Amino acid sequence: MSQQRFIGFSESGLLNALVHYLTRDLKRTRKFLRCLDFRSAAANRVVADLAKDLTECTFFVEPGLGEFGIPDVVIVARAGEAERRLVFFVEMKAKSYVDSAASNRKGFKGRNFGSFVNGQLSMRYRFARTVARWDANATAGLVEPAEVATAAAQCLADDFGRSRHLRKPEVLAGIVFAMRPDTREPEAGFLDRVFYAAVTEDRANPFKAPDTEANRDLWPCYPAGAVGDPFAADAWARTGWCGWPDIETALEGLRGDQEYKLALPLSLDPVRAKARRGAAGQETVKGGATPPRGGRGRVE
Numbered sequence: 001m002s003q004q005r006f007i008g009f010s011e012s013g014l015l016n017a018l019v020h021y022l023t024r025d026l027k028r029t030r031k032f033l034r035c036l037d038f039r040s041a042a043a044n045r046v047v048a049d050l051a052k053d054l055t056e057c058t059f060f061v062e063p064g065l066g067e068f069g070i071p072d073v074v075i076v077a078r079a080g081e082a083e084r085r086l087v088f089f090v091e092m093k094a095k096s097y098v099d100s101a102a103s104n105r106k107g108f109k110g111r112n113f114g115s116f117v118n119g120q121l122s123m124r125y126r127f128a129r130t131v132a133r134w135d136a137n138a139t140a141g142l143v144e145p146a147e148v149a150t151a152a153a154q155c156l157a158d159d160f161g162r163s164r165h166l167r168k169p170e171v172l173a174g175i176v177f178a179m180r181p182d183t184r185e186p187e188a189g190f191l192d193r194v195f196y197a198a199v200t201e202d203r204a205n206p207f208k209a210p211d212t213e214a215n216r217d218l219w220p221c222y223p224a225g226a227v228g229d230p231f232a233a234d235a236w237a238r239t240g241w242c243g244w245p246d247i248e249t250a251l252e253g254l255r256g257d258q259e260y261k262l263a264l265p266l267s268l269d270p271v272r273a274k275a276r277r278g279a280a281g282q283e284t285v286k287g288g289a290t291p292p293r294g295g296r297g298r299v300e
Helices: 010-022 026-035 041-052 117-132 146-155 169-179 187-191 231-237 244-250 258-266 268-286
Strands: 054-061 073-079 084-092 194-200 239-243
Touching: 010 026, 010 054, 010 084, 010 258, 026 041, 026 054, 026 244, 041 054, 041 073, 041 084, 041 239, 054 169, 073 169, 084 117, 117 146, 117 187, 117 194, 117 231, 187 231, 194 244, 231 239, 239 244, 258 268
Parallel strands: 084 194, 194 239
Antiparallel strands: 054 073, 073 084
């Protein structure tokens, strides 16, 4: 009997498997959106209300946004007769948040900062700020506000040298219009509908960890346009997270999905096996057995 299989590698395999699974049943997407845990209670209420009444959802998987990079997935969700519309930028990693992030202090001076989760979420925010100012009649396409580009150079060492652009007509006509169909919508009104999220192999929300300098250095940095600019703080309130274990629990059939099962050995399984070995080693040390070779620490 002939058969065909689709096997994706690393985060891309997980991303494709999850999106394919969600798009087969709107109820699954409702559960996924409710899994996302945002920093503010108000943001969680807005997303929960939309998920309850969700009528339509579009997933843009790995779209090219020109000089703003390639997000894992952009979700445009609509609900109710009034067609309430929320936009989600979601970055998915097959490891812990800490292992997926890089120092904001080094920023773009570090290697491939734009490929780390905090760098990616920062770039999605900059893209949203740009969409919020977009004039559909402008011949130059999307051009990042100069004050946002300047702030990014200061707080993230972005040496790009100018505002970032997006000129692809197919992206403007597709994703951008889906996000903001009325280009007369006020900047604040649009940005209030945009959410940012990371999916990682963690058990607790890394964005709700203690507010220390070390944690802030790995959290997404949203460049403020000017003194008193409220948009950066508002975006941080709408920044959320979900763990792969939480998704697997909420979506009861996901672990049994063939595509997801094929993606696991190439992505999450090695990470989970390493975590189990580490936990087993810690239990052995705590139990009084010989510490692992090379360890000089005192056994508690």
